[in-house]
Amino acid sequence: MNKPEEFQLNLKPRPVETVSIAIPKDTLDSLQKVAVSRDMSVEALLKFYIGQGLRQDLAKSFSERVLQSTAEVLSRHIQSEEEISQIIQEIRAATNV
Numbered sequence: 001m002n003k004p005e006e007f008q009l010n011l012k013p014r015p016v017e018t019v020s021i022a023i024p025k026d027t028l029d030s031l032q033k034v035a036v037s038r039d040m041s042v043e044a045l046l047k048f049y050i051g052q053g054l055r056q057d058l059a060k061s062f063s064e065r066v067l068q069s070t071a072e073v074l075s076r077h078i079q080s081e082e083e084i085s086q087i088i089q090e091i092r093a094a095t096n097v
Contacts (some may be wrong), residue, residue, distance in 0.1 A: 070087075070091065
């Protein structure tokens with residue numbers, strides 16, 4: 001029988017900085033409950049939420065840059081601003097941007 005391949009995750013340490021934030025008590029209580037249900041620390045849960053939100057914002061920013069570049073390219077080939085706007089709106093609708 002073949003041995004399953006070992007998976008090794010090599011994370012390079014990144015510089016960190018400690019920050020202090022004030023969180024409403026009821027929010028902290030909720031975070032603690034969610035952290036327990038996920039079998040993780042509140043700190044890990046906060047890092048997860050921050051990372052998740054950051055990735056979403058960065059993806060949205062990237063999408064906006066792509067749409068802006070698309071509009072610029074279209075403007076070199078299509079004279080009608082209205083037509084360009086309709087194309088960009090159609091792309092936004094199709095990709096939920």
